[in-house]
Amino acid sequence: MNRLMTLSALALLAGCATTNTLPERELPDGKAYLTPIHVMVDDPLNAAQMRNQLRETGVFRSVEAGMGKPGDYSVLIRSNVQRDMPPFPLLLLSAATLFLMPLSVSIDTTTEFSLQQDGKALKQYRYRNVTHKYSWLLDGMGGMQEQNGSRIARAFAQDVQRDGVLPEETAQ
Amino acid sequence: MFCRCRPLALFLIAAALVGCGTQSASLVSQPLQPGPQEPVAYLVGSIGPQSLAASPAPNQRLLFRKRGSAFGAAGVWLGIARGTPQDVQDKDGAASVFVLPLKPGDYEFYDFQFFSSSYSPTLGTTYTSLQAREKFNLPLRLQAGKAYYLGEFRSLCLGASLCAFRWRDQLGRDESIARQSVPGLPSLQLLPLDYRSAAPYIIAPLPGGAGQNPLQEKRP
Numbered sequence: 284m285n286r287l288m289t290l291s292a293l294a295l296l297a298g299c300a301t302t303n304t305l306p307e308r309e310l311p312d313g314k315a316y317l318t319p320i321h322v323m324v325d326d327p328l329n330a331a332q333m334r335n336q337l338r339e340t341g342v343f344r345s346v347e348a349g350m351g352k353p354g355d356y357s358v359l360i361r362s363n364v365q366r367d368m369p370p371f372p373l374l375l376l377s378a379a380t381l382f383l384m385p386l387s388v389s390i391d392t393t394t395e396f397s398l399q400q401d402g403k404a405l406k407q408y409r410y411r412n413v414t415h416k417y418s419w420l421l422d423g424m425g426g427m428q429e430q431n432g433s434r435i436a437r438a439f440a441q442d443v444q445r446d447g448v449l450p451e452e453t454a455q
Numbered sequence: 456m457f458c459r460c461r462p463l464a465l466f467l468i469a470a471a472l473v474g475c476g477t478q479s480a481s482l483v484s485q486p487l488q489p490g491p492q493e494p495v496a497y498l499v500g501s502i503g504p505q506s507l508a509a510s511p512a513p514n515q516r517l518l519f520r521k522r523g524s525a526f527g528a529a530g531v532w533l534g535i536a537r538g539t540p541q542d543v544q545d546k547d548g549a550a551s552v553f554v555l556p557l558k559p560g561d562y563e564f565y566d567f568q569f570f571s572s573s574y575s576p577t578l579g580t581t582y583t584s585l586q587a588r589e590k591f592n593l594p595l596r597l598q599a600g601k602a603y604y605l606g607e608f609r610s611l612c613l614g615a616s617l618c619a620f621r622w623r624d625q626l627g628r629d630e631s632i633a634r635q636s637v638p639g640l641p642s643l644q645l646l647p648l649d650y651r652s653a654a655p656y657i658i659a660p661l662p663g664g665a666g667q668n669p670l671q672e673k674r675p
Binding site: 310312313316331334335338339340341342344345346348 | 520522523524560561563565588589590592594652
């Protein structure tokens with residue numbers, strides 16, 4: 284009986300954990316910064332947040348907004364975000380059980396990064412991350428959206444660093 | 456009976472007095488704290504309002520992070536009940552000196568925070584947090600056994616939503632205060648950072664003294 288209760292408690296708690304389809308990337312410490320990039324995002328509401336997520340990776344010397352001067356490297360970001368909410372009858376059922384019944388919420392993001400210099404495309408990167416979580420109705424998204432975007436930004440930063448498309452910053 | 460109660464009474468008095476004390480101006484997250492036998496790098500600076508009347512936020516922070524990680528450290532000034540030690544007392548301002556003991560490595564000075572809460576009977580408690588919308592990046596490479604001085608950051612506010620820090624070099628004054636809290640501190644060296652990328656939030660004279668007191672330069 285005890286074992287059954289422990290197992291069911293574990294199963295319930297495990298269901299509350301947030302899952303991502305894109306694995307977490309480890310970024311190496313102590314490497315030289317990559318040259319500054321100018322980042323333009325097609326979603327003006329989340330542009331600042333996306334630039335901040337690229338800054339958090341610690342890979343680029345600086346991440347600026349806008350076009351930049353001739354010769355500068357720029358990154359165009361196109362992002363498609365889909366939030367899946369449970370069907371309305373389930374929301375009602377959750378409310379009827381005083382929000383005890385957890386609901387499945389997910390964010391499905393596909394982001395395309397186009398690395399350019401003087402209007403010439405250097406390389407394209409494309410990532411998809413589905414973040415999923417069981418949460419209570421009034422719990423909200425929590426940190427799901429940040430985690431969803433942060434994984435994509437880290438994956439892009441690591442791939443750019445590995446490919447050597449951008450030169451390293453020499454002057455500290 | 457009294458003997459049995461005495462430890463409890465002493466504990467209660469001690470607990471009450473702890474609430475009246477000050478708290479540290481240095482905040483380092485657990486994974487960045489060096490162990491007892493591990494090498495240490497120190498980051499020193501001071502933070503506080505230029506004028507207590509004109510700076511409404513009682514909680515001000517300078518935020519640092521380990522490069523590429525989610526862990527960070529902060530230099531804090533707290534002006535309310537259990538505040539940080541008011542090491543510097545000016546005509547109408549105050550500041551606390553922070554000494555951050557960190558594991559050596561690459562760090563970034565990336566953000567600041569002004570935090571305040573206000574209570575009104577109709578709305579309840581309202582929290583206000585002011586941070587940089589677009590974070591800046593000032594890289595710090597900290598070597599073991601060295602102590603780096605960032606500078607003095609004094610906040611100035613115009614209203615509740617326009618706040619900035621004014622940077623000054625106060626190495627001589629802050630070093631003696633820092634040495635009182637950490638006795639074995641190595642001698643401080645000024646860390647020259649280019650604050651132009653943090654321009655609207657941190658106001659500093661241009662590097663190399665260009666544009667610094669142009670009136671004085673004209674004097675014979």
